[in-house]
Amino acid sequence: MTAIITSPETVQETGPAAPAPGRPWRGLLRQPLGLLSAGYLLLLVVVAAAGTLLTPRDPEADDLAHTLSGPSGAHWLGTDRLGRDVFSRLMVGSRPTLLGVAEAVLVFVVLGVALGMVAGFAGGRTDRLIARLGDLVLAVPGIIALLMVLAVFPDNNAAAMIAFGLISSPSLLRVVRAVTMAVRNELYVKAARLSGLSTPAILRRHILPRLAGPVIVQVSLFAASAVLAETALSFLGLATPETQGPSWGNMVGEAASVISVDPWLLVPTGGMLVVTVLALGLLGDTVHDLTVGRARGSAVRPVRRPRPAVRTAVAVAAADVAAAVADGAPTEQGAAAPLLSVRGLTIAFPSPEGEVTVVRGVGFDVARGECVGIVGESGCGKTVTARSLVGLLPGGGRVVAGSVAFDGRDLADPAGREVARLRGSRIGLISQEPMSGLDPSFRVGSQLAEVVRRHHRLTRRQSRARALELLALVELPDPASVARSHPHELSGGMAQRVSIALALAGEPDLLIADEPTTALDVTVQAEILNLLRSLRVRTGMAVVLVTHDWGVLADLCERAVVMYAGEVVEQAPVSDLYHAPRHPYTLALLAANPHLAAVGQELPAIPGTVPPPSAWPAGCHFQPRCGYATEECGAGAIPLVTVAGGHQARCIHVDRLEAAR
Known part of the structure; x- marks a missing residue:
């Protein structure tokens, strides 16, 4: 299929716009507590990495003449029972503590996020298996598990903290699973599947960013508990004994042993623990607030008038195809066999009483370049029929009988492999609610370029250029400005045009439009209908239009399929339906x-x-x-x-x- 770049209309669409959100880290500068916490933790990491390079004294040097002395100019935080400098030992002792926390957090995040996303997105048996496994791990007492690990790996701080992250990961798994189950039902995730994106790509691109807020909160809380856990194990002499060097835990143990003689020794180490735990909690809350609130706020941003697009060789080729379709001349795709053939399609959904049939025995054909409308009241099965063509039945629905042949390929196979290969490339879909089909976390151009890269072997620069071509193809004014916008900055008509551009990114032979003008006002409806008509002529694609509006049906379609209560009750050329x-x-x-109703009469x-x-x-x-x-x-x-x-x-x-x- 050939695409075309057209000159955008000079009519300007406006709508509510918000300032483009910048990097959330910039907002940290306006959060004093968060900034202070981040600075403290960063300094702590630098000190731990530097080791003895920054310490004012040798942390292992004894000074028996000054044991258990308080703070002084020579020893800023005093000395321990062997006269060693407490400040230097705190600096060096931060390394094993932070290293153990990092190991525990890494295991906690990798297992919790990965397994939670898989369970929440896959559902079914996979979900139940992972959930039961998490429940089993949580049922094991944590202290017993840690003692068992330390019995096998004595004095091994790394093994203890990895085990701590493992036994704690089910708590994060549950949170991630719940969020993923909610996000997977968003229309923009279904739109991503329809565009042909693979499951790993959807998880990485559309699910993972939505997990940032909950995960950050859970990680900050877990990191604080990991600091306390590592300290407790070292305090008991199970993880990092004093013979292996100073750590905050064994320093607390030493201070506890002499608390009756010198209570001060507990203050520096205890203070470091308290401040570190508080800093982790404050930083987590701050980053969470910045992450989830970065898209808030609104403003009106002017839309620049477009410059005329350059008519390229691609446009000339598309114009030739349009002329051939308009004149009724056969094209290379104009074969006698229908592009889409539906026979005896029967669809059922699960219910407490068993499967319930919602569509029965539906059959129709769609020729290449033809527009066929499916019309009827709400609840007649129009949308379910349309979505079954692309394998996106909601709520566990499945095709129980019949066939769906697209260009000789069976799309009704239970595994859905064939339709997954064609979805987004040769078959596109436009949903009823365009705004819900766009991921609010990413700019329009980024989402469009991602779909282009999925279906065409292009570089990132080429994908971005092709995205601008598609935005120009759907007659959006100033495609570059739209590409830089987030979905909430677009009007309803602009969002619908972007949805059409996403459906065209794979250059489909068949476009399924599921009531594409329902959520739009009358003026914008007319513009979208004119756009669909123009795109059909330019690209020669076939269209299946789901609608309840007979005016839209007469405006776009050559043939119509009338559905009632899950069955096709009539199908014919549109003119025949109107007149006979x-x-x-x-x-x-x-x-x-x-x-048809007169003024004053009942409708x-x-x-x-x-x-x-x-x-x-x-x-x-x-x-x-x-x-x-x-x-x-x-x-x-x-x-x-x-x-x-x-x-x-x-x-x-x-x-x-x-x-x-």
């Missing part, structure tokens, strides 16, 4: 047009409501609301029969409808 409907439901939908409506799948009547599903219903309508299943060339209806009273016209 052959099913009472189609006739009732057309008669319910509010524009026309179909009596009753669409029955839920669990309450479908026997025979014709529309019979309880149908004015033509007879006893024969409920005697058995009503077949879909051909009543004229290309016109099918699921009704036994076709002749009565014909006579009533």
Whole structure:
């Protein structure tokens, strides 16, 4: 498929905008406590790394003439029972403590985040297995586990802290799992799957950033507890005994042994522990607040007027394709066989009473370059049918019967491997709510370039250039400015155009538009419909349009499929449906047009409501609301029969409808 760069319209779309958020670390400068905590911890790390290079005295040098002396000019924090400088020993003793904390935090984060993301995103048996494993680890008393490790690896601080991180990781696993389960149901995550991104890419790009706040809080709290745990083990002589050098733990133990003689010795080491734990907690809270609040605030940012785009050779090639499609001339893709063929599609969802069928026996074809509309009331199965074509059924739904053939490939296989390969590349989807399909954490250009790289072997620079081309293709003014924007800075119409650009990033042959204008006002609806019509002509792609608006159907589609209560009740060319409907439901939908009502009269409506799948009547599903219903309508299943060339209806009273016209 060939793409085209067009000159953007001079009409300017505006909407609420917010200042582009900068790096969250810059906000640290406006948080005095957070900045002070970060400075203290950074200084502590430097001191621990430097070892004896920065100490004013040798931490192991004895001075028996000045034992247990208080603070003085020679010894700023006094001396211990052997006359060794307490300040120097605190500096050197920070190394084993911080190293042990770092080892525990690394294991805690790697296991907790990795297993939590996998469990929350995969669900099913994988989720249950990982959750049970975490519960099993939590059931083991932590102190017993640490003592067992130290019995096997005596005086090994690294083994003890790694074990501490391991037995503590299920607490982080639970938090990450819960957040991941909530985020995986966001529409922008489903849009990422639809774009063809792999599961690891979705986890890294769209799930992991949303975990930053909760993970930072949990890590800061765990790091503080790890400092205390390492100190306690060293205090008991189990992890870093005094013979291996000073550590904060064995210094606390030494101070405890002489507390009746010199209480001061406990103050420096205890003070360091208290300050370090407080600094970790304050820094975690500050970074969490900066991370989750960096996108807040609003302002109005002017949108610069676009410069005319340069018409390239790619545009000329696309114009040739458009002319061929407009004139009805055959193209290279214009084969006689349909691009999409759906036969006997049946979809079921799990329920406490067992599986419930929500779509039954649906069948239709879509030719190359054709626009087919699926129309009907809410609850008729339109969206479920459309999403089954790309393997994105929600809530455990599955295809239980029928076939979906796309260019000769079966998309209804239970494993879903074939549709996963085609999704986002040859098949694109536009959802009802464009803003929910965009990740709020990333700029528009970044998200679009990511999808381009997924489907085309391009460098990052080439991907960014192609993203700007796509934004120009959907006629956005100033594509560069839009690419630098976050989703919350876009208006509804701009967000819908970006969603269309994402769907076009893989250059699809088939575009599924699931009520793409529902959330937009009338003016923007018209612009989006004109854009879809223009894109069809330029690219020659086929379109399946899900809608409940007969005006949209007549404006874009050549053929229409009318669905009611999970079944196709009629399908025909759009002009035939308008002038000669052959099913009472189609006739009732057309008669319910509010524009047909005179001023002061009650708006026309179909009596009753669409029955839920669990309450479908026997025979014709529309019979309880149908004015033509007879006893024969409920005697058995009503077949879909051909009543004229290309016109099918699921009704036994076709002749009565014909006579009533």
